[in-house]
Amino acid sequence: EAGVVQSPRYKIIEKKQPVAFWCNPISGHNTLYWYLQNLGQGPELLIRYENEEAVDDSQLPKDRFSAERLKGVDSTLKIQPAELGDSAVYLCASSLEGQTEAFFGQGTRLTVV
Amino acid sequence: AQKVTQAQTEISVVEKEDVTLDCVYETRDTTYYLFWYKQPPSGELVFLIRRNSFDEQNEISGRYSWNFQKSTSSFNFTITASQVVDSAVYFCALSEEGGAQKLVFGQGTRLTINP
Numbered sequence: 001e002a003g004v005v006q007s008p009r010y011k012i013i014e015k016k017q018p019v020a021f022w023c024n025p026i027s028g029h030n031t032l033y034w035y036l037q038n039l040g041q042g043p044e045l046l047i048r049y050e051n052e053e054a055v056d057d058s059q060l061p062k063d064r065f066s067a068e069r070l071k072g073v074d075s076t077l078k079i080q081p082a083e084l085g086d087s088a089v090y091l092c093a094s095s096l097e098g099q100t101e102a103f104f105g106q107g108t109r110l111t112v113v
Numbered sequence: 114a115q116k117v118t119q120a121q122t123e124i125s126v127v128e129k130e131d132v133t134l135d136c137v138y139e140t141r142d143t144t145y146y147l148f149w150y151k152q153p154p155s156g157e158l159v160f161l162i163r164r165n166s167f168d169e170q171n172e173i174s175g176r177y178s179w180n181f182q183k184s185t186s187s188f189n190f191t192i193t194a195s196q197v198v199d200s201a202v203y204f205c206a207l208s209e210e211g212g213a214q215k216l217v218f219g220q221g222t223r224l225t226i227n228p
């Protein structure tokens with residue numbers, strides 16, 4: 001069974017440029033999460049989807065961050081415009097609804113210069 | 114508010130030594146769930162264990178064991194006879210909801226096992 005797939009693995013952009021990350025969850029998993037992991041820190045939840053509905057986006061900085069999961073399967077996280085402080089690893093995870101275990105992808109490491 | 118503290122930023126031991134990773138949590142809920150994840154250099158977080166607040170039994174899985182003590186709000190993780198492949202960053206996490214809906218992670222402990 002394929003795991004959570006994220007792309008790209010690495011991205012380097014200049015500040016003020018837009019950037020997008022893509023996530024394909026495990027087949028059949030209706031819950032999808034985006035986490036932000038700063039260097040030397042634990043991941044922090046940005047947004048959680050149940051199917052195509054964002055049920056928890058309280059920690060998503062909505063002035064520059066947006067996310068979508070139009071068909072309830074794969075998801076895109078966008079930053080526009082990027083700032084130097086956005087340099088971090090963006091992790092996607094998925095789980096079955098109510099399941100106790102979330103499966104994580106390898107993440108996208110973003111560097112803003 | 115929920116909080117997870119992993120006071121040990123880095124630990125380095127020689128192979129075959131036993132090592133314990135500490136985790137202390139804070140929550141006002143009586144029902145909560147505790148997790149341990151492993152993050153190898155490849156980057157993905159690998160689920161190791163989940164414990165609910167009503168189950169204080171210690172658990173052993175091969176060389177791994179977990180000690181959950183509600184009296185001290187701790188959920189410590191011990192690796193027995195450590196191996197080089199155990200080198201990774203280990204995260205303790207807390208969820209006040211039933212599943213993995215909103216995990217609050219500690220800062221992680223970087224474990225290095227030297228040959």
